[in-house]
Structure formats: C-alpha cells, structure tokens
Amino acid sequence: MTIGKRIRYIRIFRGLTQKELGIALGFEPGSADIRVSQYESDNRKTIKEPMMRQMAEILKVNYNALKTYEFDNPLDVMESFFWFEEEFPLQITLFEFQMDKDIDKPVLNILVGISGEAIETPIAVMFALPEYRRCFKEWQQKKRDYHNGVITKEEYVEWKLQWEAN
Secondary structure (H helix, E strand, O other): OOHHHHHHHHHHHOOOOHHHHHHHOOOOOOOHHHHHHHHHOOOOOOOOHHHHHHHHHHHOOOHHHOOOOOOOOHHHHHHHHHHHHHHOOOOOOOEEEEEEOOOOEEEEEEOOOOOOOOOOOOOOOOOOOHHHHHHHHHHHHHHHHHHOOOOOHHHHHHHHHHOOOO
16 A cells, blocks of 8 residues: 555544645645645655654654555564555455474465355465564454454454554
C-alpha cells in the first residue's frame, strides 16, 4: 500500500475529512483539502520527515505506520505485512511450523486459517531470526484474538497502527 493510500485509510479510520487533516497540519483553510488530496493520491512523491511525524501525531499512529520501509529491519517488515493485510483482506494467513526431527521436513500446523475451510498446500515464508519470530508471534496472537472475538476489528486495526516492537 502506498504512503498516500495509508494516509487516506488512517484519516478515514479516524473520521477526519481531508480539510480537517490539512488544517491540523497547518495548511491554509482554502487549500487544506487540496494539499491532503495531493498526499493521498501520491502526487507529492516525497513527504519530508517532519511532515510525516506531524501527520503521525495528528492521526494518532506510530510514525512507522506512515514511513517508507527498508526490508532489512524487522519493524519495517511487520509494517509492510500489516498494510498488505489491510489492502488485501484475508489474503495472508499465519502458520507455525513444527520440525520433524526424524526426517527434518517441516510439518505444517495451521493455527490461523480463513473460516476453517480446507486450503491447498500453502506457500509460506519462514523467518529463523528470533527478532522476526517474536514480531510474528505477537501478530499471530492479535490476529487469533480478532478472529476469536476477543478483540474487535477496530481494536485490531488500532493495535497495528500503534504497534512497536518491544
């Protein structure tokens, strides 16, 4: 999801108009909505860091929810997956692998599935690095809580918007 789409998604999630966000960012009332529209449509390709930080504060999200990601950083990888899930609902499922020590082949144990239906053999990515695994385990638990009705969709999205690795 582009930065512009993320800004729009969060602005709508927060119940703000483009004009309200623009005025909060300090733009003139007559052009506030146009300026925000330019950001949301990605017509402004570069948003300077101070502006991004101000937007994050106004939208009440972790700065990482808005920034451009680097894939050598587990925080950025998690934010990318979070936005992928928002743009393509139900297109990502989290699995846990259990190694069969006798033959050293992964045995798939599906812990979070889509509506409990049978699925074909999935293609999965496994992160062996502990810092990635901790992040994915936390996400898996929150996603499980959402699917089991422990938390609402709004609470789940709010968790992702505020998420920061411990």
